Structure formats: C-alpha cells, structure tokens
Amino acid sequence: MADRDTLPLPLEVRTRLAELELELSEGDITQKGYEKKRSKLIGAFLPQAPGKGMDPSVPHERRTPVTPGSSSRYHRRRSSGSRDERYRSDVHTEAVQAALAKQKERGKMAVPMPSKRRSLVVQSSMDAYTPPGEEHIGLQDTSSGSEGEGSMQGEGTPTSSQSSINMENWISRAIHGSTTSSTTSSSSTQSGGSGAASRLADVMGQTHLENHSAPPDVTSYTTDSIQVERPQGSTTTSRSTPKYGNAELMETGDGVPVGGRVSAKIQQLVNTLKRPKRPPLREFFVDDFEELLEVQQPDPNQPKAEGAQMLAMRGEQLGVVTNWPLSLEAALQRWGTISPKAPCLTTMDTNGKPLYILTYGKLWTRSMKVAYNILHKLGSKQEPMLRPGDRVALVFPNNDPAAFMVAFYGCLLAEVVPVPIEVPLTRKDAGSQQIGFLLGSCGVTVALTSDACHKGLPKSPTGEIPQFKGWPKLLWFVTESKHLSKPPRDWFPHIKDANNETAYIEYKTCKDGSVLGVTVMRIALLTHCQALTQSCGYTEAETIVNVLDFKKDVGLWHGILTSVMNMMHVISIPYSLMKVNPLSWIQKVCQYKAKVACVKSRDMHWALVAHRDQRDINLSSLRMLVVADGANPWSVSSCDAFLNVFQSKGLKPEVICPCASSPEALTVAIRRPTDDSNQPPGRGVLSMQGLSHGVIRVDSEEKLSVLTLQDVGTVMPGALMCVVRPDGVPQLCKTDEIGELCVGSIATGTSYYGLSGMTKNTFEVFPMNSVGALISEYPFTRTGLLGFVGPGGLCFIAGKMDGLMVVGGRRHNADDIVATALAVEPMKFVYRGRIAVFSISVLHDERIVVVAEQRPDSTEEDSFQWMSRVLQAIDGIHQVGVYCLALVPSNTLPKTPLGGIHLSESKQLFLEGSLHPCNVLMCPHTCVTNLPKPRQKQPEIGPASVMVGNLVSGKRIAQASGRDLGQMEDNDQARKFLFLSEVLQWRAQTTPEHVLYTLLNCRGTIASSLTCVQLHKRAEKIATMLAERGHLQDGDHVALVYPPGIDLIAAFYGCLYAGCVPITVRPPHPQNIATTLPTVKMIVEVSRSACMMTTAVICKLLRSKEASAAVDVRSWPPVLDTDDLPKKKPPLLYKPSNPDTLAYLDFSVSTTGMLAGVKMSHTATSAFCRSIKLQCELYPSREVAICLDPYCGLGFVLWCLCSVYSGHQSILIPPSELEVNPALWLLAVSQYKVRDTFCSYSVMELCTKGLGLQTESLKSRGLDLSRVRTCVVVAEERPRIALTQSFSKLFKDLGLHPRAVSTSFGCRVNLAVCLQPHRLGKLADQGTSGPDPTTVYVDMRALRHDRVRLVERGSPHSLPLMESGKILPGVRIIIANPETKGPLGDSHLGEIWVCSGHNASGYFTVYGDEALQSDHFTSRLSFGDTQTIWARTGYLGFLRRTELTDASGERHDALYVVGALDEAMELRGMRYHPIDIETSVIRTHKSITECAVFTWTNLLVVVVELDGSEQEALDLVPLVTNVVLEEHYLIVGVVVVVDIGVIPINSRGEKQRMHLRDGFLADQLDPIYVAYNM
Secondary structure, eight states: OHHHHHSOOOHHHHHHHHHHHHHHHHTSSOHHHHHHHHHHHHHTTSOOOTTTTSOTTSOGGGOOOOOOOHHHHHHHHHTTOOOOOTTOOHHHHHHHHHHHHHHHHTOOOOOOOOEEOGGGOOSOTTTTSOOOSOGGGSOSOOSSGGGGTHHHHTBSOOOHHHHHHHHHHHHHHHHTTOOOTTOOOOOOSSOOSGGGGGOSSOBOOSOOOOOOSOOOOSSSOOTTSOOOOOOSSOOOOOOOBOOOSSOSSOBOTTSOBOOTTSBHHHHHHHHHHHSOSSOOOOOOOOTTOOOOOOOOOOOTTSOOOOSOBOOOEEOOOOOOOTTOOSSHHHHHHHHHHHOTTSEEEEEEOTTSOEEEEEEHHHHHHHHHHHHHHHHHSSBOSSSBSOOTTOEEEEEOOTTOHHHHHHHHHHHHHHTOEEEEEOOOOSTTOTTHHHHHHHHHHHTOOEEEEOHHHHHHSOOOTTSOOOOOTTOOOOEEEEOOGGGSOOOOTTOOOOOOOOOSSEEEEEEEEOTTSOEEEEEEEHHHHHHHHHHHHHHHTOOTTOEEEEOSOTTSHHHHIIIIIIHHHTTOEEEEOOHHHHHHOTTHHHHHHHHHTOSEEEEOHHHHHHHHHHGGGOOOOOOTTOSEEEETTTTSGGGHHHHHHHHHHHGGGTOOGGGEEEEEEETTTEEEEEOOOOSOTTSOOOEEEEEHHHHHTTBOOBOOTTSSSEEEEEBOOEEOTTOEEEEEOSSSSOBBOBTTBOEEEEEESSSSOOEETTOHHHHHHHHSBOOBOTTSOBSOSSOBEEEEEEEEEOGGGOEEEEEESTTEEEETTEEEEHHHHHHHHHTSSOOTTEEEEEEEEEEEEOSSSEEEEEEEEEOTTOOHHHHHHHHHHHHHHHHHHHOOOEEEEEEEETTOSOBOTTSSBOHHHHHHHHHHTOSOOSEEEEOHHHHOOOOOOOOOOOSOOOHHHHHHHHHHTTOOBOEEEOOOSTTOOOOOGGGGOSSHHHHHHHHHHHSTTOEEEEEEOTTSSEEEEEEHHHHHHHHHHHHHHHHHTSOOOTTOEEEEEOOSSHHHHHHHHHHHHHTOEEEEEOOOOTTOHHHHHHHHHHHHHHTTOSEEEEOHHHHHHHTSHHHHHHSOGGGOOOEEETTSOOSSOOSSOOOOSOTTSEEEEEEEEOTTSOEEEEEEEHHHHHHHHHHHHHHHTOOTTOEEEEESOTTSHHHHIIIIIHHHHHOOEEEEOOGGGGGTOTTHHHHHHHHTTOSEEEEOHHHHHHHHHHSTTOHHHHHHTTOOOTTOOEEEEOOSSSOOHHHHHHHHHHTGGGTOOTTSEEEEEOOSSSSOSEEOOOOSOOSGGGOOOOOOOOEEEEEHHHHHTTBOOBOOTTOTTEEEEEOOOOBOTTEEEEEEOTTTOOBOBTTBOEEEEEEETTOOOOBOOSSOOHHHHHHHHSBOOSSSSOSSOBEEEEEEEEEEEEEEEOTTSOEEEEEEEEEETTTOEEETTEEEOHHHHHHHHHHTOTTEEEEEEEEETTEEEEEEEEOSOGGGHHHHHHHHHHHHHHHHOOOEEEEEEEOTTOSOBOTTSOBOHHHHHHHHHTTOSOOSEEEEOO
16 A cells, blocks of 8 residues: 555564555445554654644634734735736635534545546656555655544544534634535545556456355445435534545445455546435336436425515716717817827836826827718729728727727717727637627728727738638728828818717627627716716826727726827836836825726736735825726625735825726716725625525625625616516516616617627517516516625625626526635636636536646646645535546636736637647536436236237337248258258259359459369368367367368367367468457367368467467367378268257357357258248359358358358458458459348448549449449447448448348347348339338337337437348347246337247357256246247347338337447446447547447446547537437446547448457556546
C-alpha cells in the first residue's frame, strides 16, 4: 500500500498490518475492527497534525476557525493575478468551504479519476499520477491527526461532542486546506503502490477469487438501503452513512470480493454509486409500456409566496426644467454655437496621455459635415443612397470614441438611424454572423468607420473588404474630416423637436446567440437623458470619467448622450489602457477632479489589485460612482472592498451608485447620490433555496447558501415599475416573490426591429392583478431582469432572465453558479473570468454544464480534484447537480468583442462536439432523476395462463414452418444416397467432366477448378495418406487447416472416404501469429483431433519461431502435408454403416466469445443440402458465386457440400482477396452472369466503403448486376438493414435490383433456419419461390419489455427490422418464453426454437456438460405441444403473419431476429440489445467510426473508436452520454475512447463484445481516454 512506502514503519508493524489485511479479506474481522486495530498500529508513526499538541481537555472540534485577517486575505488572493472579480465574495468563499466540509462529513465521494493516454496529457505529468492508496493518511494538513481514517469514512455516528458542534469543525477543517474532499485514491488494497504510477488504471493484484456467481446489481435502488437526505441549510444531526467509496476491501454489492482482473477504478465507481444519492424511486411495472418519465412532484414543504399583492411603484415626477433643449441635436447646436471652445470629450492613448480633445464646436461642425456627406455624396443626385429614416452601421474601435461621437451625431442630424456594432476582427468571428443577420434585417447598406479601422479590416488581395460571413453587401464610408467635402454655406441640417421617429438601434445578444436590434425613438432618447440628468443631478460643465463601452448601454447613455445635453466633459478610458494600467481611471478622476465616474465592478476590482503602489490618490471630488453592473448580485463584494480600501483616500460611502439597465428598458433604476451619509444602502441577505423556488426569504448571513444583494436605488423619474411572473400571463407578483421587472415609461425601447411577434411579448406587456384587471392602460416593457421591490421602494435584482436555468422545477441563476465555482479554493487551476455556465436540454429537463479554461501549469490530478470539489460545492450550496463540468485549454473559449466569454457559441461548440476539452467530468447519476421507473418483473404468470390469455385475446400462438419435405416430389437423384461420399462417387461416374468448383484469385482469373472425377480421385489419394501415414482409425478426428480454396474441399471428402471426422479450422494469420495461433491450437485440442492436414506453406508456419513463441509447438498432433500425396489409390473406400454417425464437426466462436463445436450427423448433413437445394432451386446447370469464409455454419456448407449434392457449379471467391481488389466479387458475378450469390456482411461493407466512389468507373468496365436474382447475406445476427439498404442503393446504377438483397439466419443448433432465395422472377422461366422480404417498424420501448408493437415508419422510438429470410423446407419454428419455456403469442418477443431434420445433434464438448446439451438441443415446451423436441437457438425474435402469399398460396410467415439472448443486457429491469445503443452512439459525432457496449455489474460501458485527433476524444463523452439518455433512458457508467480497430470483430463481421469487455477489465485496450460518469 502506498502509505507504507511513505511512512517508515518497522518490519514487525508491517507484518502485523499484512496479517490484519488478510483477516479482513478472509472475513475474520469487521471493517470497523480492522480500522481500529490498524490506526492503533500505525498511530504512533503518523506525522503530528496541527491539532495534536493542544490541551487534550479541550475537544479539538471546538476550535473556531482561525482565518487570516480579511484584508490581508485580499492581497494574498489577488496577487495571483486573477482578473475578473465580479464574483468575489469572502462570505461566499467561506460558505463554499463549509459546504465542502459538510459533504466530506457525509461520506467521502471516491470519484475515480478518468484515465488519459500519455499523449493526451499535455504536461510532463509523471508526477500527476500518484500511486493509489489511502492518500489521506500521509497528509500533513488534516486538522486533527486521528480522524484521518474514522471520520472521513463517515462510518457509524460520530461521538456526541462531535455531533453537537460539528459545524465549526467542518469550517475549520475546510480552511485548514484538507483538500482531499474527493481524492483520487483508489479503493484497492492489493494495488502495488509505487509501481502503479506508470499505469493509467490501477489493476488489482492477481488474486483470482473463484466466485463465478453473477455480480449483483449495485446500482438499483433498493427500499432498504440507507437513504441520505440532503441537509436543508445546516442540519447538525448527523446520520449514519453506509461505508462506500473508500471501503478498504473491494467488493461488489453483496460483499463478495471481485475477481482480480477488474480495474480498481471501475470498482471505485461502482462503490461510489452504491449508495443512492436521491430517495429511491417508487418501482412499478409499466404495463402499457408507455414509459412515463418521472415528473418532479412539487415538494409539499417547499416555500411558497405568502405576501400581499405588490403595487406598481411610481418614480418621482420628471421635473421639466425650462431651459432643457427640445431635442439632442438642438442641445448640440446650442453648445456648438454658444461655447465652441468647451471640451466635450478627451481620449487617451495606451500610456494614459490625453490623445485628443474634442470641443463642442468641433463636434458640431464635424457632425454637420458627416450629415451633409452621407445625404448628398453617396449615390447620385437623382438616386441618393441614403434617405432620412434609413439604417446605417457604425463600425468604430473601442479606442476611438471621438470618431464614433461625430458619426453618431452626424446620423442624428441627417435623420438616418445609426446601428452601432463591434468591429469584425476576422471573417468568422464568434457571433459576428448574427450581427450580419441583424444588419441584413435592418436593410443596412452603408457602414461608417474611421480611417484607422478601415485600414485594419481584413482585405482581399485586390484591396477590397471581403463580405463577412452572413453580412449584407456594404459600402464602407470613412468619416474623417479630411475625406469629406464641406457643406455649402446655405446648407443647414433640419433640427426638429424630439418626435416618434427612430433615433438609433442598439444591438442585443440573446441567450441563444441571436442578435436583435432594439429601436429607441427620439422622444425616448431625450426623455431618458432628462431622467438621467435629474436622478444623477448632472449640471453643466461637470467632468465625467467613462470606462464603459461607449457604443451601447450605460456607456452610451451617460458618456455620449446625456453628457452632450448638459455640456459635460467626458474623459474616455479605453479598455486597452485598463489592461495596461488598471488604475488609470482613478488617476484621471484625481487629475481632472472628476465629479462622476462610470465603471463596472471589474474595474473596481482591478483598481484594488493595483492600488498598493499609489500614494497620492484623492477621490474626494467624486460625488457619484455609477456601477453599471450593480445589478449583478456578485457586484456587492467589489463595491464593499473598494469602499474599504479607498475610504481612506477620500471616497465617501454614499458616492457608490449601482444601477440596473437593460437594452429594452434602458436605465431601469439607479441609486441616487445622497448628501445624507447616515442612510445606509439597502442590503438583502436571501436564502438561495427560497430563490430557487422564486420566493424571498431573508436569511441570517451565517447560513451557507445565501445570496447578498445590494439595492440599485429607486425607479427612474417619470416611470412606473411592477414585478410580474416570469412565465405565462403577466400577473403581478406578491411582495415576497421574485419576478421579472417591467417598466412603463416613455424612456424605453419601442420594438425589436422587424420582429413584431417578439416585440409584442416584450414591449407591449399589460400587467394585471390577481383578479385579472389591467393595472394601467399604457403598455409596460419587460426588462429581462429578475428581482423584487423591497421596503422604501428600493429595487433589488437577483439575476437575469437570460441566465435562468430551470432544473427539476427549481430556478437557478448562471451567475450564482459561476460564483460558487470560483469560490472553491485553491483557484490556481482555472482562470477567473473564463468560466461559462449554461444549460442544455437532455431527457426533458435542463441540465447544467460548467466550462472553464484551465491554466497550462495545473496537473491532471489537481484539476480533477478541483472539479470534484466544484461539483460538491454547487451541490451543497444550490442543491442542484452539475451534469457536466469541462476544462478546456486556456484561450480556447470563443470570446465576445470585449474579451468576455461568448456563451451561446460555447454552448454550440459543446453540443456539436468541437469544444475539445482537456478534462471532463460527467455526473448524470446525480442529476438525472426523471428516468422512467425501473421495470419490476411480475411474479411469473404460468405458461398455461399466458397461452389461454393469448387465445382469449385472439392472438395467434407464434409458430411457423417451411414447406414440408415429405410431400415435395422432385427428380432428386442424390436423394437415394444416404451419404455425401456416395453422392460424389455417383457424380464421378455419371458426369465425370462436369465442373463443380472454380476458385478465383485476386485478379479475377481462375486459379484452379475441380471436376467431379478430379475431386473424387484427389479425395481417394488423401484417404490413402490418412490410412498409411496417419495410421488413423474409423471415426478419428482430423483438423483441416487450409486457406479458403480447393484443397480444403478435397481434404474434406478425403476424410469422408477414410471414415474420419473432419473439422475445418481457419489457418493462423502469418502477420498476426501471436493472437490467431492460440485459437487454432484450442480448436485442435478441444476437438480431440488425432492429426492435422494442411498445405506445405502452413506446415512451415506452424513450425516457425513465431509459432513456438505463441504456443507449445511440441504438443501438436501429427501434421500431414497434402501437397505431397501418395500415387496409389486406397484398396476400398470406407462406407459408414449408420447414417446417424458423425459426418463432421462445426466449430465457431460465438459473439460472446464462446468456442462451441456442434456435431453434424450424415442424416442431418444430407437433409441440410436437400433443404438448400429445394429452397434455392439448385441444378447442375446453375452457377452460384460464393464469397464467404468456408470454416463454419452455412458458409462451410455452401462452399464444400452443396455443389456435390446438387451438382451446380460454385464459383469460389475467398473474402481475403477482396482486401486487395474490392471489386473482385461483383466483377465475377457480372462476368459469369451469375444469378445467385452469397456473401457476408463484412464483404458487403468492404464493397460499400471501398467502391462507393467507383461506380462510374465500374460501369465503364462493363460491370452489370442486372442478372442477379438473389444476393443472400449469410449471418448469425439481426439483419443489418442500414448496410443492405446502402448496398442496394449504391449498386442500383449498375443494374442491381433493389429487392435482390436478402439475408439468411443460422445459429449453433441449426446452421440455417431461414434463407431467402430468388424472389424477383415472377416469370415462369425464373421460377417463383417466395414473396419479398418485409421490413417492419417496432416500438423500441415496447421491445425492452419483450413486447412487439408495430408503429409507422418515422415515428419516435421506431426501430426498423428486416425479415431474416424464408424458413427453409422441413423447418418448424416456435417462439417460446426463455424462462418459462411456454409458447408465446404473436405480439411477444421470445426465444426462437427450431425443429428440423438438419438440426445439429449436440455440442461436442470435452467436459460433456449434459445439462447445457439437453437444454439447447432437446427442449420441450412446458405447455401445449409438449411432445415435439426443439432446439433452442439462443436468439430472441418474433413471427409476423404477413399479407403476402408464397407459391403454394399459403400466407407467408416472416421471422424477425432481434438479437442474441447472451448479448442482451438487463438494465433497470428491461432488456436492451447492444446494437440499438451502438447505432445511436455512432450517429452522434462524425469522428465515431465504431462502437460497442457491454455491461459490467449493471454499469453500461460504451467503447467508441475515434477517427480523428486525440484532442477530440473528450468531446465524445458528453455526446455519448446525452444520446443514450435521450434515446434509451439509460445512464452510461463508463465511456472509453479507443483507436480505430480496437473493437474485436470476428470473421463474420460480428463484434466480439465479451472479448472487448475482458480486455477492458484487464486494462489491455490502451485507451485514449476513459471517463467514469459519476
């Protein structure tokens, strides 16, 4: 164990510890006893923790937290260079620490850390992977030494002294930085410790405990499990929590130790999930399988609003002063002519030096010049480009307010409508496309810009400004005076009184990223300036410092508009200067003795960070400090801290004036600068829990989850304000309810340009009282701000509508969640201002996603730990789970023009999987509480009642059969022979020169062929060889290890001639001997082969050095080389006496990775060949092309047996040759004019992928598939409908009939149950054999409950299934319940049972497992027809009687195969088929090429192959989790991202999921990334 390596323990202690561990694992000692003895043993060697040396009489929990003084804390934290402090709050930080400590007390979340491939870890993080083990023992900073083991484990109830005051203990523990609230310590005891650092996953020691019982379900909610309710606020009663997560011994749910191969990480995950986080779901069986998602039932105890209905608040009278100008242009004219020398605007360079002073005289003349030029110099005299009322874009950089101001007033004078927007930096700027959409919808054709900006715009090689993505075509017009012509003496702008025409349009970005234009009328503009002048007490010639963006919002209203009305002097500080010198605005206030400053809380925080070096700061001149984002609940702490530090520098407390504003309602409220410093500002300390239910509950500041708000003053002069419910009818809220603020005033926006519907909902709201009466006949405007009006008419803002996330019926604000995340210490892993919180909709509810930018120097482990703490903090404070937390590399989140995070763009990237995070933590288990309830199986209804029930409800019992072999008269000469060997001898005599087999090479030319007599003679020589060189007896087993070809066929008949039993075995792959040779060896051993026959080449391969490295070469049976055959023929050929003796053995590896050999008797073999001959109408004159592997199942039968029985010519195409020449098979089919061909799915896929782009060139080479009547895919699985359809579509142009492609179905007990032959010819010469294959659409949700419900194509949750082919002659099928063995009705999914003459006669097993044998091959129904003996296929399916009739006029029964019973996964009481989940996952992202799923102790594990850069690996985790939740109502436990080709696929193209599972558990996949969803 890791701690033993870190602590210098004496040998005897080590041995005693080892004994203890043994006792624990044997079960001789309880976990608790073990803990006690262990801590006693190593207690003396633990390093002294700070709490150790205190007076023992004082219980150490009683210590109050020792925190450094508040202000020193500021300096220390700030010096880390963190920038954005909108969200700083000491109180909050402490609350978060306490919440984290409380979580820790509840039982430690042992969250397994995801594992990454080295190349994905950017840092040199050898040290990031600490060895597993109990990390908290070696910690130096746990506040009390002895509790490291006991209390963290959360085992039992703490002592009374602890439980009474554990609150303080939590806080002190948190502050002492015991940061292991969720360490990545693995819970395995046997892991190696020091050596484990180099391994990404901690695999347990090799202690294979033989426990083969299936691991129990550890994630299901059981009623008797201990419920851990979440404490509301601070409950001090502690409950006993079950031990989990850090249990010293790894165990599954029932305490059984897990086999040693399991990766400890997964086990840890399972243990973490063992204890339900939420109360258990009530379980019930949904009978009509309408799986209703759990609807969140409102909690009866949740707080409800109890206050009286609020009244609308009226602002003070707007006192119209006599000399106020009648419009803003009139004001400009007045000052420009009366006092032209008065300074209007001073701009700064990046050194803080005044760059340029714009006077009122210059502003007036230049604006006139601009107005004249845009009206008269654009276009022609007859056709001017701009007329009054047209919209014009203003594109000016943030460091040039003077040019902007001139252009803005120029537009007002010309009566055109300015639309100020950001400078587009690149062609595809985040959000710039939406701005283009706004310009287009406003009909903008001209953009005004400055010279410098025009030069900086991206240019095409010809020097033109390219059209930006999504933008209309614009004429760029530079407004610098030197480029403009002077207006004539007699020209004068028309200055009118303010009216109802549009003055300007301000852009606004919505939550979804779309950009709207808010139109502001001239009268609103003027009234707003008047209201600001009155409430801020502006007077002429005051100096105002503006740090805000002057193009919109507060910066525009104060710094460009109201300032001109009052002839004020604005000192404009550009953002670029603030970045270099955060104190610049304070220095300008001192230098100019400014009366007013307009800032954001960010600017106040930056000043705090930098102020230490300054001595001579004096802020006594300030009478008003407008805080533009004062409505952000987290600005309180910036304001407080700023006042704290600068009060000594002359800043008066009453100067700080937060305001609330919105693009729609302009200024909503502002705190007035009072002279009365005794009146303290309003504060509200509200309960977060109350807020999440939309009610106001005042709370003491001691409580953890509180939100402290500051008031933003009172309603604006001349305005009316009310608060309405955020959703539904605009009904007035109660006084203690949070709602959306609405303002009724002239001074608001009037519409969203061009969007009448949205305008109605926002700008034309008529609030009503509880009885439904309107409170005013004038419309109100929604502000988009959530809040309430407190005592004394003070407005409080609790959040924005845009940041609102409704999760499980409770409201959370994105800003609050950001604040909590940022309060989690230590903050050194992420950048403060670079954090995005948004919600995505998954499974009919909002889910919270947090994305932050990670600092480049933080290690994996640190970041992961920070992430786990953030999750717990948010959970503790907001009582809401975070669905996904992602860290991305620094500077990769999309930015807004002013450097903030572009939220909607980030969300878009997240949803399309192109965010490229470097760390992801998903917690669907805790968040997703609305899954449908798990299905509980009813106590088994007897099979008899099921049958009666089916009969009563008029449902058919599901059974079907192929044509009856007995009644079919045909001139089948082969029928008179019992044995295939006799058929071959008969053909060699009657038609010696008839060609049976033709083998093609990769060039499509004939490599070799066999006539009847050639085959017979070759087989005779092989029989001689077996007798002479092999000394074999009758009935000995011979392994045939041949490549696909003619030798294999000859060797097979040679064995029959010699009386031996052949077993065909796929030869080892020369490039991959290590993995393929052991399989060969296994089959040879399991089949008890007395000898092996093969070619000289393979002989050599078996004796090679590589082979001896892979297996023990000496234990091979004798190997005979058939390239060197004896010349003489045998004295006489062997004739079997009994047709029921073994003809051959068929060995195959099933998809679940089981090697199973079945016995085929001579009778069954002949019956099989006859059945295929009749179904496919095979005669000597026919040619059939076969592109299959000839080693097992139907592939072997078609390759080796059918031609001899039916006499047709088989054209053999080895599938391996297609890798060299993908067109080989289709070219052969075309060249030999073949009507019937057989292939496998892998061949079909190769053709679809490899020839997709070559159809034209193939057509020109004369490839023609129009003669193909039937192309059968040979498989043992559900038909792959997407593949067959794309194949048909692709080759339709080459003449392939769309209905030619069909499938077959076989399994171990019966190698071919269905085979769909030629259906195309309805003409007599082509024979008619059966109807078209039908496709049905079934409800996937019903299928999970083993029901079959047909739905329309395209309906939700529909799954297309294709019939598996026509049932072969002589085959009977019934659908039975796999558990009760009772027959099932048509509408049920059940196991396919088959009865036929060509059923295999049993498994060939070494162990002779009789039970399995009789169950699979000789089952009887438990009710109904109990006499017939059936074989169980092990596949689930259903039968459907179709409307079609076959040749005999019978209704056609279609068999649909759904999937293997072994592969089906039981999750939440329902049956899932892996292929359905895999299909969903593959669709979710373009980089996922293949996917396989399996379960491990009821966790769903999804493995995806990534075709792309490894950086994309983590993008897939949320997408995979989302799609499986949405479509299958399942939570993915583990997502494993691997390279292409890691998912093993067998020769038939089927995924080997169990092999994959074994590889995963043994940690052999070398994954790029493994995410454990908590």
